Amino acid sequence: MCGTAGSVPFLLREDPGRGRTMNYDVIIIGAGMSGLAAGIRLAHFGKRVCIFERHYAYGGLNSYYRLGGREFDVGLHALTNFVPPGRRGAPLNKLLRQLRIEREEFDLREQLGSEIRFPSRGLRFSNDVELLISEVQREFPDQGDRFLRLIETVKAHDDATLAPTPVSGRRVLAEHLSDPVLIDMLLCPLMFYGCPDEDDIDFTHLVTLFKSLYLEGFARPREGVRRIIKTLVRRYRGAGGELRMRCGVRRLHVSGGGVQGVELDCGEVVRAPLVFSCAGYPETMRMCRTASGGGGEPLPYGRGSDGRGPEGGGDASERFLTDADRLAGRLSFIESICVLDRKPADLGYDRTITFFSTIDRFEYRVPEGLIDPRSGVICCPNNYADHEHLPEGVLRFTSLANYDCWKALRPGEPEGDAPPAYAAAKSAAHAEAVGYALRYLPDFRPHVVFTDTFTPLTIARFTGHARGAVYGSPHKCRDGRTPVENLFIIGTDQGYLGIIGALLSGITMANLHGLGENNRKA
């Protein structure tokens, strides 16, 4: 058995003869933000829940780690969606209520101010949308009224719907704004912070991001993301939920249209009538196998939430797997964290986040080479209110990266030391990204005391997301349904992104499929 099974009191042994025994009411694959949130809801309302996490750390794409005696966040730039207490219907306030977590427990502090920089243009923004409005009026005088109308359209659009109609976000922007540079400037942060597609973004998704970045805002827990994760884990355990770490799910036994059992990496089989997964849609479907090796019933397919289904002949499960691969996301990033011997503010950099493009027409697509340094994100965790306690200066740099190019430098399983060519490419890519970013901040390089860089391969390895696709598959299952009737997708591939999005996703899907009318009597 893997994980902390010793502490699991009622875990029953697999008994093929009486295979109907249920070990849990609900199994959750992955202790990402969405898995933890779903777990809290379900455990709070009396379900016997177990989360299985392959990694030794919780938090998935937004976890934390120690390296060289320092503590780092894997992903945290900003907690988006920050609003003050009491703002009606705001996602942050909603989820705090739903998880029975007091706002103080996250210990959030607001950003000092961010900016979007393009050649010869700049727009500052903060947690007060009035700043962005006045900046647009200043930089694009003929676009001011149009921008106000865009804000009204965004506010009026229901982005929480589970059945959105796909519409091109660029098209809607072009219907409101006539300056292509302004359109690209507004898109740049939105895409970097949550777009799974190249070049364009679905309008409903754009609205979610627009609200979370521009109409709401950025904050950071003073201790970083660990504060959020520890609060969630404490809350989950307190509600009676179980968490088994280093205990991956390698296979879902599917027959009769439903998951019959979940097979762990160690071979143990655990049963529950309901399974949620935050491992990603293609990744989860790839785990589905017919009950016994090649035999058993074929995997049902073509019954997805939108009726999509794979085409062509051959074995059904094979076809389904090909379909899953086709749906895998492709956009990934390289990110470097630089620790400095002084605070960036002491060098004259006081922005919280800078989103930049060094070319007028912002390109958001998989680069041809290892990275595309021409655009990117610079984040300074020191530049949040009340963050003087951080012992050192920190700068983070993000650029678009190409998974295949990185993979070619490190084929096979990424065990042991990296090949020299891969390590060299990493430092070259970091230097290149910094080279472009230096147009927007003072030369901090003499003050760097430590650097850690991760690539799309690192992301794939530690989170299980195929190709290091941070924002998952461009195909989202908004209602969480899969072709397998008791298997539901939460998190990234359900369609709510980022930390707050993933938390809301777990909550919404748990309410709908785990606590809804159909399950009330369970």
Next chain:
Amino acid sequence: MTKDEVRQIVLNIIGVVAPDEDLSDLKGDVRLRDQLEMDSMDFLDIVMELRKRHKIEVPKEDYPNLATLDGCVEYLLPRFRESKVAV
């Protein structure tokens, strides 16, 4: 079980579901939704907390009875009296 006790139970639950709300002068005959920042997610939580804490099931068609505080008391009082479970 008295009306006041049921009222207090409901107020306690609202306090858990919406801890950031001021419940001190909540009017009994005005819709909760009009006095508090509560959405359908929060209302569902009231129903679920009733079940969790007091083993009282409210079927979906009865939800409208819970629109006001007075409505809650009137609807829930007989159910609390019927239920053998201590509160």
